[in-house]
Amino acid sequence: MICQVGLARLEMAPRxxxxxxxxxxxxxxxxxxxxxxxxxxxxxxxxxxxxxxxNDPVNLMTYVTMVFQRxxxxxxxxxxxxxxxxxQQGRSIVWTGVRERAELYVQQLHGYLLLATLEKVN
Amino acid sequence: MDICxxxxxxxxxxxxxxxxxxxxxxxxxxSADNSPAAQARLFSPPGDANETEMRAEWKTYVEPELQRxxxxxxxxxxxxxxxxxGNEKTFxxxxxxxxxxxxxxxxxxxxxxxLSIAARNEFNERxxxxxxxxxxxxxxxxxxxxxxxxxxxxxxILRELMDCREGSST
Numbered sequence: 001m002i003c004q005v006g007l008a009r010l011e012m013a014p015r016x017x018x019x020x021x022x023x024x025x026x027x028x029x030x031x032x033x034x035x036x037x038x039x040x041x042x043x044x045x046x047x048x049x050x051x052x053x054x055n056d057p058v059n060l061m062t063y064v065t066m067v068f069q070r071x072x073x074x075x076x077x078x079x080x081x082x083x084x085x086x087x088q089q090g091r092s093i094v095w096t097g098v099r100e101r102a103e104l105y106v107q108q109l110h111g112y113l114l115l116a117t118l119e120k121v122n
Numbered sequence: 123m124d125i126c127x128x129x130x131x132x133x134x135x136x137x138x139x140x141x142x143x144x145x146x147x148x149x150x151x152x153s154a155d156n157s158p159a160a161q162a163r164l165f166s167p168p169g170d171a172n173e174t175e176m177r178a179e180w181k182t183y184v185e186p187e188l189q190r191x192x193x194x195x196x197x198x199x200x201x202x203x204x205x206x207x208g209n210e211k212t213f214x215x216x217x218x219x220x221x222x223x224x225x226x227x228x229x230x231x232x233x234x235x236x237l238s239i240a241a242r243n244e245f246n247e248r249x250x251x252x253x254x255x256x257x258x259x260x261x262x263x264x265x266x267x268x269x270x271x272x273x274x275x276x277x278x279i280l281r282e283l284m285d286c287r288e289g290s291s292t
Contacts, residue, residue: 058269062280062281
């Protein structure tokens with residue numbers, strides 16, 4: 001899985017080059033679902049970051065649901081719940097965790113042309 | 123226009139010249155060149171204005187990859203659209219087959235086109251949910267029809283080809 005390879009490489013990468021490394025995985029990562037894998041590392045202890053998807057009247061509801069299923073590996077029901085939250089409330093926090101993985105998700109979501117941002121959890 | 127699911131794709135037959143021309147317009151419509159509004163939508167920043175370092179890195183490292191990804195999708199679609207450029211009479215109906223293996227590229231290119239057109243025309247939610255507007259009224263109405271037609275095609279691809287693609291990979 002390309003996403004897993006990208007994440008493995010991230011752990012050894014200096015901070016400023018994260019986007020450069022992650023960018024290499026965008027195109028291939030778009031077509032592959034990411035398998036979430038729990039890890040115990042110092043990164044997990046950092047303040048979490050959240051991935052937020054914002055409402056966009058153009059993107060189709062079915063399309064957004066499919067993207068959530070693919071990018072996060074969410075089951076259909078969970079993907080639809082987040083899609084509806086975006087549609088009805090204007091935004092949805094679709095993932096929370098370490099910054100590097102959040103950056104990867106945001107890039108993948110942009111590859112699918114969703115309006116996604118990254119924010120530090122206060 | 124008839125849409126029929128094939129084993130490895132989607133066949134759109136009885137395409138009249140008007141709809142065939144709209145399909146031919148997908149690659150050009152997807153381009154955000156010469157439109158700051160479309161550029162801003164297709165390449166939106168990953169954080170708010172205070173995140174200057176993040177935004178600068180994004181512009182340097184991520185945007186070129188996104189541009190490459192988007193260009194690759196429109197090139198795939200443009201190649202499939204060559205089917206509409208035969209030697210038939212100008213006003214004859216056409217047939218287009220979208221291969222299942224290109225479904226992702228079609229979804230991406232159609233989305234680029236819809237978002238670019240909507241950004242250029244500043245379509246809002248109200249415009250986009252007005253399903254009864256005539257496409258004949260003005261250039262803006264025609265653009266709205268184009269967005270809705272591409273959305274209709276996206277829905278079909280999602281429903282017919284993504285299941286097919288996912289089913290075939292397991």
